[in-house]
Amino acid sequence: MKREALLARLRSTPEWDVLIIGGGATGLGCAVDAAARGYTTLLLEAHDFAKGTSSRSTKLIHGGVRYLAQGRIGLVREALEERALLLANAPHLVHPQRFVVPVYHQWDRLRLGVGLKAYDWLAGQHSLGASRLLSVRDTVAALPGVKETGLLGGIAYMDARFDDARLAITLMRSVFDLGGLAINYLPVTALRQEAGRVSGVEAHDAEHGERFTIAARVVINAGGVWADALRQLDDREAPARLAPSQGAHIVVDRAFLPTDNALLIPHTDDGRVLFAIPWQGRLLLGTTDTPRSDLPLEPLPLAGEIDFILDTAGRYLTHPPGRNDVQSAFAGLRPLIGSGQGGGTAALSREHSIMVSRGGLVSVAGGKWTTYRRMGEQIVDTAAPLGGLPARKSITRTLPLHGHPGRVANDVLGTDRPVADTLPGAGNVIHPAFTLTEAEVRHAIRHELARSVEDILARRHRALFIDARAAGTAAAAVMTIVAAELDLDEDETRRQTAAFQALAQGFCQGADAPM
Missing domain, CATH: 1.10.8.870 (Alpha-glycerophosphate oxidase, cap domain)
Structure with a gap:
């Protein structure tokens, strides 16, 4: 894994079957899928793997309770199936998580109860346990520190949590296990074209400045929130497809909610849900949904976002955290598919879209961590015939990821x-x-x-x-x-x-x- 050896391999390979730009969840998922099919696979990342959005998520592998409320049944069903696959393929990184929703209004008890039963039904054979109604006493026991005034009870259901950046590193290691090559700090500066077709890239080593001309039979643009900029390297007239949204999170001491259960707050002022999740021995609170027109490499939560999370949590906790209790505050930019109508981003789709340019560049917009594997499969299915590659089926549904311990374990290594x-x-x-x-x-x-x-x-x-x-x-x-x-x-x-x-x-x- 010495960098000098990786660059030497890059220099000595005249052409790659599949070249992927972007080392986040989507790009790494594509690389694992392509390498597992036996295609010679190269992934290039401009910075570090999961430097951007893919290390700044809400740490959930989930079907998406609020997507169900929005009527996105297909997305929820697909995500619940992918949740089961990840629990099987990476048990050292993905773990079942019990959630409890406190109920303060009778209508919420009915609405959420019906919705979570539908969630159970959609999970089918992949269910992690049926949702159930809780008494006031059981709710307080499950969520010590929750406000009891007006509490009517609660609803418990099952989902899963994970360590996002560690899963990304595990996918990178899996690419190598499968014979592929992934290199960080090697940004792509231009696309190569021959006879009107994308035939490779120009890139350079950010550490020492060496320039590379790399040939590939097909190129995949998995640039996340920067995917539109890469599309426009191929076609300057390509319209923007993304409407980036910033999601902010804060981390506080677990003493504010001293339990292994996670709390879901079903109503926030921006139309989202808000989670309080036990993670890494702390309590993770988030997330927001703030439209952004700029794309900073290091987005930070705005003061208003931190106040929003603290204020919302404060409505449900007897002893809510304040500004001085924040141990870490971070934000990520989500590559949402734009509506073309402006306005907020909370209602925009978390589904993905695969686009193929006239020059044969395969680009993906949207998506989320939970469905990264399925996205990778679909993207490689699209890319392989464009590169004239032999047809081979994806095997990642049952592919154990690097470090798989053969049993459930909490050690990320x-x-x-x-x-x-x-x-x-x-x-x-x-x-x-x-x-x-x-x-x-x-x-x-x-x-x-x-x-x-x-x-x-x-x-x-x-x-x-x-x-x-x-x-x-x-x-x-x-x-x-x-x-x-x-x-x-x-x-x-x-x-x-x-x-x-x-x-x-x-x-x-x-x-x-x-x-």
């Missing part, structure tokens, strides 16, 4: 755990706020293509998302190991440390907020 624990520093925890060890830092660099302190503290380990201030404090110790492993000079070491600490400052309270 899965079968890689013994490998990590043989490295120096296995017993040395970097910071008391986290479980990250020196050995795990070395493992991330040697086996998971981590290239910076941010790669490790944001995505190989979730320290930045758990406690941003503590992550900033831990940066120097992590950077010492990174510098030694990658032979970085003092200037680069200082630059990386300062850049990460500035990022951590933003995660402390978000944009435009008091620090």
